[in-house]
Amino acid sequence: MAWCSLCRWPVASVIYLATSVCAPGLAHADDWGCQVILCLSNPGGPEQYGECVPPIEKLWNALRHGDPFPTCNVGVGGSQGTSASNTYASAAYCREDLIYWGGPEQSELLGRPRGAINVDISAQRYTRVWWDANAEDRTITDFYDAGGTQGNTQAPYDLTQAARELIERVGREDDGNGGGGG
Template sequence: MKTCLIAWKSRGGTAMQGAMRGWWLGLALLSGGALFVPGVARADDWGCQVILCLSNPGGPEQYSECVPPIERLWRALRHGDPFPTCDFGAGGSQGTSASNTFASSGYCREDLLYWGGPEQSELLCRAAGAINVDINNQLFTRVWWDVGGMGTTDTEFYGAGSTQVPYDPTQSATLFLQQMEQDSGLGGGH
């Protein structure tokens, strides 16, 4: 059975770090028996590394071990390469996946929408794309990448303990325009 191996260095003993180690172990078990072995990472498991790093509620590059595979992902996506896959091995990991959707006015978060283009007449999105990570067929994290064209990310966490309510990014433009209409009616034409 192929397993995802990823390097995680031992960290100090804070309660948060202990909780994160437990979370990662739980995610590994959920992901079809993936193992975390200190100091070991196989290059062919890049897709598995990417999914694990993208599922971190603290952001995909919170831990130094995630920086190289995630930076490689950003470069690949910017060049139009396909999103990497992870072979979870025998038995697989039913309902665990990640997929990228390039951002546009039709797929964006409402607060990332803005007027741009010629004469500020096009509705645009400040992010290049969004990666949705599903675990057990439920949205776990959504990572907006290349926010503001500056290479930054914004992670939305929807897993256990989260208070965020999932939303449909395909509806954001409609909500944005409705809010603009309401604001112009109340404020006298912004």
């Protein structure tokens, strides 16, 4: 089956999850939710493989319409602690590089993505997928190594502090360029 090409990922719990999706005759009512977690856990992005495009496009459509995040029963067979959840993004929960000044007179800090989906495997953060980042259908995937440390950015960041750090950085830049000093 086409889904089995995704089953080669080296994480044991993802392999278990993939087995439940790939194995014929073991279909469950929550297969879509399991496909979504499998695709979202790909460090190369949720739609890197053609088999992931339909379930992920269905996810984006559902989330844009306010539907709940799909579920997958992965709490058996050693995959406990594997889950995915959506958090709607804002300036208070966003990467610094995705925050911008907007609103009336460019006076509000806003987050570009609609949301962030955190994927945990074996109770460790594995990926975070920012969806509708900068444009509809654009995603950015942050991959974390086995210890939960970000593997694809220069330094880990605290999402709840990103807006404050952006304001401080802009203030330092303004002061360095002769602005803001009075």
